[in-house]
Amino acid sequence: MVRFKNRWLLVEFIPTSSDASILSIPDPVKSSPQTNFDGKQIYAALKQSILNHYGDVGWGSVGLSLTVKYYSPVTNICIIRVGRDHHKIARGGVTLLESIEGIKCIPHVIHVSGTIKHAQLAAIAHNREIIARYRAQAKAPVAYRDSYDSYLELSNQEIEALQD
Template identity: 70%
Template sequence: MVRFKNRWLLVEFIPTSSSASILSIPDTNPNLDSDGKQIFAALKKSVLSHYGTLDGYYSPVTNICIIGVGREHHKIAWGAVTMLSDIDRVKCIPHVIHVSGTIKQVQLAAIAHNREVIARHRAQANAPVAYRDSYDAYLNSSVQDIEGLQD
């Protein structure tokens, strides 16, 4: 029996509108809704025919998305992602951070990227190294969410 093989894309959606800021406080960031439905709907519109299933995860705090697609069609999905110019009328630039053949490797890349983004948030806020804030809870919950994705 042959199993269905996937490719996993880790994509960051960088907002470009004047009201949106990558480093804004997460609760006030109006960019995309928290379950990522808008991203997947826009991606499905961008891909004209069905090339496999789209599985995924979206983080509204760090604007990253994990997209799973069939191995033979991952270049089409990658092209569709890079052609997106807005999601539900919010202008954004998609940036593919990582492509992997296994969910585990993209999970590790997503966790590392989340830590880098949170470090940038803290650096901009001039927070001391040992400072505890809501980002600590976010990092813990995002690691659990990301590791909960199954192939």
Template identity: 65%
Template sequence: MVRFKNRWLLVEFIPCGDAPSSHPTPGLNGGDSSSKQIWAALKQSVITNFGDTGWGAVGTSLTVKYYSPRTNMCIIRVAREQHRIAWAALTLLSAIDGQRFLPHVVHVAGTIKQAQLAAIRHNREVVARYRAQARTPVAYQDSFDEYLAISEQEIEALQD
């Protein structure tokens, strides 16, 4: 029996709006609809940039496993052989459902567990940067503690 080998892309969607936001919130609607929007935008990007042949190679294995409107993080599964096409299509993606985003591929993993660990690590780094900018003391309790706890629970709940 042969198992299917996948790559897991951890992507952060950085909003590109005219008005700067005070905290990290995306412009996409929450829930499954945003996962579907990301999948549809990624599909259109693959078709536009790589044609029907590119979509034929990537389309059967491409799934958006996780998207969090709280963190703007997305975990995408694609077949190992075609992960570079999906990565390139992500990089060339500029808007999702009419809203501009800058996709940043944070990590590429061979297992969902490694993608989860990278997502949790990335969230902690982002919060540490916000705290450093605000010059808060190390033991200071703020809303980011709840933010980290909720995002960590959401990410760890993922199953392959």
């Protein structure tokens, strides 16, 4: 018996709007409504990108295996699962993505993994790095406890709860 092998893409969507509210430091409790995507919107934008650039053949090769497993509106990171045989088409579709729901963004593929565990570890490490950047921009002391601590704990639990 042969099992179905996947690739896991960890992607960060960086908003590029000139609107100051999008580029400001987000509040983890209530995220900015302009960047509040969900998995369905990312999936639809990714599907349209693959159809535009690779056509029906490209979408037919990745359509059944492509799923958005996780998205964080605070750090704008997303975990996408796709079949191993055609993961390059999915990565190309992500890279060529220009906007999601009319909001222009730059997709940055952070990590490609063969297992969900390594994608989870990379996502947790990247979340910590992003929160450290937010705290540095806010010039918060190192030992300062804020709402980002509770967000990190919650996001770690959500990411670790993901299953294949």
